[in-house]
Amino acid sequence: MAVEADVSVAELIRALAGGLTAGAITPEELIGHVVKGKTVMEKIPTLFERDERFHVVDRPRAECAWVFDGAGVGTEKLDGTNVRLTVRAGQLVRVERRRNPSKAQKQQGIVDGWYVDTDSESADDKWILAAAGNTDVSGWPDGEHPSEALGPRIQGNPLGLEEHRCVPFDLQAPALPEVPRSYHELRDFLDTLDSRFSPGHVAEGVVFHHPDGRRAKIKRKDFPRAVMA
Known part of the structure:
Protein backbone atom coordinates (compact mmCIF):
# COMPACT_ATOMS: atom_id res chain seq x y z
CA MET A 1 0.00 0.00 0.00
CA ALA A 2 2.83 2.38 0.87
CA VAL A 3 4.60 1.60 -2.42
CA GLU A 4 1.47 2.27 -4.43
CA ALA A 5 0.81 5.56 -2.60
CA ASP A 6 4.47 6.58 -3.01
CA VAL A 7 4.89 7.32 0.70
CA SER A 8 6.94 5.83 3.50
CA VAL A 9 5.38 3.22 5.78
CA ALA A 10 5.64 5.71 8.66
CA GLU A 11 3.72 8.34 6.67
CA LEU A 12 1.07 5.79 5.76
CA ILE A 13 0.62 4.77 9.41
CA ARG A 14 0.30 8.41 10.46
CA ALA A 15 -2.30 9.03 7.76
CA LEU A 16 -4.33 6.00 8.82
CA ALA A 17 -4.12 7.04 12.46
CA GLY A 18 -5.34 10.52 11.49
CA GLY A 19 -8.24 9.00 9.59
CA LEU A 20 -9.24 6.93 12.61
CA THR A 21 -9.06 9.99 14.88
CA ALA A 22 -11.13 12.10 12.49
CA GLY A 23 -13.70 9.36 12.03
CA ALA A 24 -13.03 9.05 8.30
CA ILE A 25 -12.60 5.29 8.74
CA THR A 26 -13.69 3.02 11.57
CA PRO A 27 -11.38 0.49 13.23
CA GLU A 28 -13.59 -2.31 11.85
CA GLU A 29 -13.27 -0.98 8.30
CA LEU A 30 -9.50 -0.66 8.60
CA ILE A 31 -9.05 -4.16 10.04
CA GLY A 32 -11.40 -5.59 7.43
CA HIS A 33 -9.44 -4.10 4.56
CA VAL A 34 -6.13 -5.26 6.01
CA VAL A 35 -7.39 -8.81 6.49
CA LYS A 36 -8.94 -8.90 3.03
CA GLY A 37 -5.80 -7.53 1.43
CA LYS A 38 -3.62 -10.01 3.29
CA THR A 39 -5.74 -12.93 2.14
CA VAL A 40 -5.91 -11.79 -1.46
CA MET A 41 -2.41 -10.51 -2.08
CA GLU A 42 -0.16 -12.76 -0.04
CA LYS A 43 1.84 -14.94 -2.35
CA ILE A 44 0.22 -18.38 -2.28
CA PRO A 45 2.82 -20.85 -0.96
CA ASP A 79 -3.48 -20.48 -16.30
CA GLY A 80 -4.05 -16.80 -17.10
CA THR A 81 -3.47 -13.36 -15.59
CA ASN A 82 -4.38 -12.43 -12.02
CA VAL A 83 -6.89 -9.58 -11.81
CA ARG A 84 -9.42 -8.22 -9.34
CA LEU A 85 -12.98 -7.21 -10.23
CA THR A 86 -15.04 -4.98 -7.96
CA VAL A 87 -18.81 -5.46 -8.17
CA ARG A 88 -21.61 -3.31 -6.84
CA ALA A 89 -25.30 -4.16 -7.32
CA GLY A 90 -24.46 -6.60 -10.10
CA GLN A 91 -22.38 -4.04 -11.98
CA LEU A 92 -18.65 -4.11 -12.68
CA VAL A 93 -17.25 -0.88 -11.26
CA ARG A 94 -13.49 -1.47 -11.19
CA VAL A 95 -10.91 -3.68 -12.91
CA GLU A 96 -7.43 -4.09 -11.45
CA ARG A 97 -4.43 -6.17 -12.44
CA ARG A 98 -1.70 -7.63 -10.28
CA ARG A 99 1.65 -5.91 -10.18
CA ASN A 100 4.63 -7.86 -8.90
CA PRO A 101 7.57 -6.16 -7.20
CA SER A 102 10.54 -5.20 -9.36
CA LYS A 103 14.01 -6.61 -8.76
CA ALA A 104 14.95 -3.43 -6.90
CA GLN A 105 11.85 -3.65 -4.72
CA LYS A 106 12.57 -7.30 -3.91
CA GLN A 107 16.01 -6.23 -2.74
CA GLN A 108 14.25 -3.78 -0.41
CA GLY A 109 12.27 -6.63 1.11
CA ILE A 110 9.04 -6.17 -0.87
CA VAL A 111 8.10 -9.70 -1.88
CA ASP A 112 4.31 -9.71 -2.27
CA GLY A 113 2.45 -8.19 -5.19
CA TRP A 114 -0.43 -5.73 -5.14
CA TYR A 115 -3.27 -4.60 -7.41
CA VAL A 116 -3.25 -1.47 -9.58
CA ASP A 117 -6.01 0.01 -11.72
CA THR A 118 -6.13 -0.93 -15.38
CA ASP A 119 -5.90 1.78 -18.03
CA SER A 120 -8.26 1.75 -21.01
CA GLU A 121 -5.56 3.55 -23.03
CA SER A 122 -2.87 0.99 -22.23
CA ALA A 123 -2.12 -1.77 -24.74
CA ASP A 124 -0.97 -3.95 -21.84
CA ASP A 125 -4.46 -3.87 -20.33
CA LYS A 126 -6.46 -4.28 -23.54
CA TRP A 127 -7.19 -7.97 -23.23
CA ILE A 128 -7.71 -7.89 -19.47
CA LEU A 129 -10.41 -5.29 -20.00
CA ALA A 130 -11.85 -7.37 -22.84
CA ALA A 131 -12.05 -10.37 -20.49
CA ALA A 132 -13.70 -8.29 -17.78
CA GLY A 133 -16.18 -6.84 -20.28
CA ASN A 134 -17.17 -10.34 -21.43
CA THR A 135 -17.78 -11.55 -17.87
CA ASP A 136 -21.33 -11.61 -16.53
CA VAL A 137 -21.12 -10.33 -12.96
CA SER A 138 -24.85 -9.73 -12.50
CA GLY A 139 -25.13 -12.60 -10.04
CA TRP A 140 -21.94 -11.87 -8.11
CA PRO A 141 -22.22 -10.51 -4.56
CA ASP A 142 -20.92 -7.02 -3.84
CA GLY A 143 -17.22 -7.01 -3.14
CA GLU A 144 -13.75 -7.36 -4.57
CA HIS A 145 -13.24 -10.64 -6.40
CA PRO A 146 -9.74 -11.87 -7.23
CA SER A 147 -10.03 -13.63 -10.57
CA GLU A 148 -8.10 -15.11 -13.45
CA ALA A 149 -8.35 -13.37 -16.82
CA LEU A 150 -8.29 -15.96 -19.61
CA GLY A 151 -8.60 -16.01 -23.38
CA PRO A 152 -7.03 -16.13 -26.84
CA ARG A 153 -4.63 -13.22 -26.25
CA ILE A 154 -3.69 -13.93 -22.65
CA GLN A 155 -0.69 -16.05 -21.60
CA GLY A 156 -0.71 -18.03 -24.84
CA ASN A 157 -4.24 -19.32 -24.20
CA PRO A 158 -3.20 -22.78 -22.90
CA LEU A 159 -6.86 -23.70 -22.32
CA GLY A 160 -7.76 -23.06 -25.97
CA LEU A 161 -10.58 -20.61 -25.24
CA GLU A 162 -12.39 -18.84 -28.05
CA GLU A 163 -13.20 -15.68 -26.12
CA HIS A 164 -11.83 -13.68 -23.22
CA ARG A 165 -13.41 -13.88 -19.78
CA CYS A 166 -12.64 -13.73 -16.06
CA VAL A 167 -13.18 -16.53 -13.56
CA PRO A 168 -13.46 -15.55 -9.86
CA PHE A 169 -11.47 -17.73 -7.49
CA ASP A 170 -14.10 -17.45 -4.79
CA LEU A 171 -17.12 -18.34 -6.93
CA GLN A 172 -16.39 -20.37 -10.05
Whole structure:
Protein backbone atom coordinates (compact mmCIF):
# COMPACT_ATOMS: atom_id res chain seq x y z
CA MET A 1 0.00 0.00 0.00
CA ALA A 2 2.83 2.38 0.87
CA VAL A 3 4.60 1.60 -2.42
CA GLU A 4 1.47 2.27 -4.43
CA ALA A 5 0.81 5.56 -2.60
CA ASP A 6 4.47 6.58 -3.01
CA VAL A 7 4.89 7.32 0.70
CA SER A 8 6.94 5.83 3.50
CA VAL A 9 5.38 3.22 5.78
CA ALA A 10 5.64 5.71 8.66
CA GLU A 11 3.72 8.34 6.67
CA LEU A 12 1.07 5.79 5.76
CA ILE A 13 0.62 4.77 9.41
CA ARG A 14 0.30 8.41 10.46
CA ALA A 15 -2.30 9.03 7.76
CA LEU A 16 -4.33 6.00 8.82
CA ALA A 17 -4.12 7.04 12.46
CA GLY A 18 -5.34 10.52 11.49
CA GLY A 19 -8.24 9.00 9.59
CA LEU A 20 -9.24 6.93 12.61
CA THR A 21 -9.06 9.99 14.88
CA ALA A 22 -11.13 12.10 12.49
CA GLY A 23 -13.70 9.36 12.03
CA ALA A 24 -13.03 9.05 8.30
CA ILE A 25 -12.60 5.29 8.74
CA THR A 26 -13.69 3.02 11.57
CA PRO A 27 -11.38 0.49 13.23
CA GLU A 28 -13.59 -2.31 11.85
CA GLU A 29 -13.27 -0.98 8.30
CA LEU A 30 -9.50 -0.66 8.60
CA ILE A 31 -9.05 -4.16 10.04
CA GLY A 32 -11.40 -5.59 7.43
CA HIS A 33 -9.44 -4.10 4.56
CA VAL A 34 -6.13 -5.26 6.01
CA VAL A 35 -7.39 -8.81 6.49
CA LYS A 36 -8.94 -8.90 3.03
CA GLY A 37 -5.80 -7.53 1.43
CA LYS A 38 -3.62 -10.01 3.29
CA THR A 39 -5.74 -12.93 2.14
CA VAL A 40 -5.91 -11.79 -1.46
CA MET A 41 -2.41 -10.51 -2.08
CA GLU A 42 -0.16 -12.76 -0.04
CA LYS A 43 1.84 -14.94 -2.35
CA ILE A 44 0.22 -18.38 -2.28
CA PRO A 45 2.82 -20.85 -0.96
CA THR A 46 3.76 -23.93 -2.94
CA LEU A 47 3.08 -27.18 -1.08
CA PHE A 48 6.66 -28.45 -1.12
CA GLU A 49 10.17 -27.08 -0.66
CA ARG A 50 12.29 -26.57 -3.79
CA ASP A 51 15.76 -27.70 -4.81
CA GLU A 52 18.52 -25.64 -6.44
CA ARG A 53 16.82 -26.05 -9.83
CA PHE A 54 13.57 -24.68 -8.41
CA HIS A 55 11.80 -28.04 -8.67
CA VAL A 56 9.74 -29.30 -5.75
CA VAL A 57 11.10 -32.10 -3.58
CA ASP A 58 9.28 -34.51 -1.28
CA ARG A 59 9.48 -32.20 1.73
CA PRO A 60 6.22 -30.44 2.69
CA ARG A 61 6.40 -26.76 3.64
CA ALA A 62 5.48 -26.14 7.26
CA GLU A 63 2.88 -23.46 6.45
CA CYS A 64 1.04 -25.95 4.22
CA ALA A 65 0.70 -28.67 6.88
CA TRP A 66 -3.08 -28.21 6.93
CA VAL A 67 -3.29 -29.56 3.36
CA PHE A 68 -1.58 -32.81 4.37
CA ASP A 69 -3.81 -33.02 7.42
CA GLY A 70 -6.79 -33.22 5.06
CA ALA A 71 -8.20 -29.72 5.58
CA GLY A 72 -9.61 -27.55 2.81
CA VAL A 73 -10.71 -28.35 -0.72
CA GLY A 74 -8.86 -28.47 -4.03
CA THR A 75 -9.74 -26.43 -7.11
CA GLU A 76 -8.24 -26.25 -10.57
CA LYS A 77 -5.51 -23.64 -10.97
CA LEU A 78 -6.34 -21.72 -14.14
CA ASP A 79 -3.48 -20.48 -16.30
CA GLY A 80 -4.05 -16.80 -17.10
CA THR A 81 -3.47 -13.36 -15.59
CA ASN A 82 -4.38 -12.43 -12.02
CA VAL A 83 -6.89 -9.58 -11.81
CA ARG A 84 -9.42 -8.22 -9.34
CA LEU A 85 -12.98 -7.21 -10.23
CA THR A 86 -15.04 -4.98 -7.96
CA VAL A 87 -18.81 -5.46 -8.17
CA ARG A 88 -21.61 -3.31 -6.84
CA ALA A 89 -25.30 -4.16 -7.32
CA GLY A 90 -24.46 -6.60 -10.10
CA GLN A 91 -22.38 -4.04 -11.98
CA LEU A 92 -18.65 -4.11 -12.68
CA VAL A 93 -17.25 -0.88 -11.26
CA ARG A 94 -13.49 -1.47 -11.19
CA VAL A 95 -10.91 -3.68 -12.91
CA GLU A 96 -7.43 -4.09 -11.45
CA ARG A 97 -4.43 -6.17 -12.44
CA ARG A 98 -1.70 -7.63 -10.28
CA ARG A 99 1.65 -5.91 -10.18
CA ASN A 100 4.63 -7.86 -8.90
CA PRO A 101 7.57 -6.16 -7.20
CA SER A 102 10.54 -5.20 -9.36
CA LYS A 103 14.01 -6.61 -8.76
CA ALA A 104 14.95 -3.43 -6.90
CA GLN A 105 11.85 -3.65 -4.72
CA LYS A 106 12.57 -7.30 -3.91
CA GLN A 107 16.01 -6.23 -2.74
CA GLN A 108 14.25 -3.78 -0.41
CA GLY A 109 12.27 -6.63 1.11
CA ILE A 110 9.04 -6.17 -0.87
CA VAL A 111 8.10 -9.70 -1.88
CA ASP A 112 4.31 -9.71 -2.27
CA GLY A 113 2.45 -8.19 -5.19
CA TRP A 114 -0.43 -5.73 -5.14
CA TYR A 115 -3.27 -4.60 -7.41
CA VAL A 116 -3.25 -1.47 -9.58
CA ASP A 117 -6.01 0.01 -11.72
CA THR A 118 -6.13 -0.93 -15.38
CA ASP A 119 -5.90 1.78 -18.03
CA SER A 120 -8.26 1.75 -21.01
CA GLU A 121 -5.56 3.55 -23.03
CA SER A 122 -2.87 0.99 -22.23
CA ALA A 123 -2.12 -1.77 -24.74
CA ASP A 124 -0.97 -3.95 -21.84
CA ASP A 125 -4.46 -3.87 -20.33
CA LYS A 126 -6.46 -4.28 -23.54
CA TRP A 127 -7.19 -7.97 -23.23
CA ILE A 128 -7.71 -7.89 -19.47
CA LEU A 129 -10.41 -5.29 -20.00
CA ALA A 130 -11.85 -7.37 -22.84
CA ALA A 131 -12.05 -10.37 -20.49
CA ALA A 132 -13.70 -8.29 -17.78
CA GLY A 133 -16.18 -6.84 -20.28
CA ASN A 134 -17.17 -10.34 -21.43
CA THR A 135 -17.78 -11.55 -17.87
CA ASP A 136 -21.33 -11.61 -16.53
CA VAL A 137 -21.12 -10.33 -12.96
CA SER A 138 -24.85 -9.73 -12.50
CA GLY A 139 -25.13 -12.60 -10.04
CA TRP A 140 -21.94 -11.87 -8.11
CA PRO A 141 -22.22 -10.51 -4.56
CA ASP A 142 -20.92 -7.02 -3.84
CA GLY A 143 -17.22 -7.01 -3.14
CA GLU A 144 -13.75 -7.36 -4.57
CA HIS A 145 -13.24 -10.64 -6.40
CA PRO A 146 -9.74 -11.87 -7.23
CA SER A 147 -10.03 -13.63 -10.57
CA GLU A 148 -8.10 -15.11 -13.45
CA ALA A 149 -8.35 -13.37 -16.82
CA LEU A 150 -8.29 -15.96 -19.61
CA GLY A 151 -8.60 -16.01 -23.38
CA PRO A 152 -7.03 -16.13 -26.84
CA ARG A 153 -4.63 -13.22 -26.25
CA ILE A 154 -3.69 -13.93 -22.65
CA GLN A 155 -0.69 -16.05 -21.60
CA GLY A 156 -0.71 -18.03 -24.84
CA ASN A 157 -4.24 -19.32 -24.20
CA PRO A 158 -3.20 -22.78 -22.90
CA LEU A 159 -6.86 -23.70 -22.32
CA GLY A 160 -7.76 -23.06 -25.97
CA LEU A 161 -10.58 -20.61 -25.24
CA GLU A 162 -12.39 -18.84 -28.05
CA GLU A 163 -13.20 -15.68 -26.12
CA HIS A 164 -11.83 -13.68 -23.22
CA ARG A 165 -13.41 -13.88 -19.78
CA CYS A 166 -12.64 -13.73 -16.06
CA VAL A 167 -13.18 -16.53 -13.56
CA PRO A 168 -13.46 -15.55 -9.86
CA PHE A 169 -11.47 -17.73 -7.49
CA ASP A 170 -14.10 -17.45 -4.79
CA LEU A 171 -17.12 -18.34 -6.93
CA GLN A 172 -16.39 -20.37 -10.05
CA ALA A 173 -13.02 -22.16 -9.83
CA PRO A 174 -13.69 -25.83 -10.76
CA ALA A 175 -13.62 -28.08 -7.68
CA LEU A 176 -11.36 -31.14 -7.57
CA PRO A 177 -12.73 -33.22 -4.68
CA GLU A 178 -10.69 -36.27 -5.69
CA VAL A 179 -7.25 -34.60 -5.58
CA PRO A 180 -4.62 -36.57 -3.59
CA ARG A 181 -2.28 -34.96 -1.06
CA SER A 182 1.08 -36.69 -1.16
CA TYR A 183 4.10 -35.81 -3.30
CA HIS A 184 4.10 -38.84 -5.59
CA GLU A 185 0.33 -39.06 -5.87
CA LEU A 186 0.07 -35.36 -6.75
CA ARG A 187 2.85 -35.74 -9.33
CA ASP A 188 1.01 -38.57 -11.07
CA PHE A 189 -2.39 -36.89 -10.68
CA LEU A 190 -1.23 -33.65 -12.32
CA ASP A 191 0.64 -35.45 -15.08
CA THR A 192 -2.68 -36.55 -16.61
CA LEU A 193 -5.16 -34.06 -15.13
CA ASP A 194 -7.62 -32.86 -17.75
CA SER A 195 -8.96 -29.34 -17.25
CA ARG A 196 -12.45 -29.24 -15.76
CA PHE A 197 -12.83 -25.70 -17.04
CA SER A 198 -11.77 -26.50 -20.62
CA PRO A 199 -11.89 -30.28 -21.24
CA GLY A 200 -9.34 -31.56 -23.70
CA HIS A 201 -6.57 -29.37 -22.33
CA VAL A 202 -4.11 -30.14 -19.54
CA ALA A 203 -4.83 -28.40 -16.24
CA GLU A 204 -2.04 -26.19 -14.90
CA GLY A 205 -2.31 -27.31 -11.30
CA VAL A 206 -4.28 -27.29 -8.07
CA VAL A 207 -5.02 -24.63 -5.45
CA PHE A 208 -6.13 -25.80 -2.00
CA HIS A 209 -8.50 -23.50 -0.08
CA HIS A 210 -8.78 -23.61 3.71
CA PRO A 211 -12.07 -22.42 5.29
CA ASP A 212 -10.17 -19.63 7.08
CA GLY A 213 -8.90 -18.16 3.80
CA ARG A 214 -5.45 -19.74 3.61
CA ARG A 215 -4.42 -21.17 0.27
CA ALA A 216 -1.65 -23.41 -1.06
CA LYS A 217 -0.79 -24.43 -4.60
CA ILE A 218 1.06 -26.95 -6.72
CA LYS A 219 1.61 -26.82 -10.48
CA ARG A 220 2.33 -29.60 -12.91
CA LYS A 221 5.58 -27.93 -14.00
CA ASP A 222 6.79 -27.70 -10.39
CA PHE A 223 7.84 -31.35 -10.51
CA PRO A 224 11.13 -32.39 -12.16
CA ARG A 225 10.56 -33.44 -15.75
CA ALA A 226 12.72 -36.53 -15.38
CA VAL A 227 10.53 -37.73 -12.51
CA MET A 228 7.33 -37.13 -14.47
CA ALA A 229 8.53 -38.99 -17.56
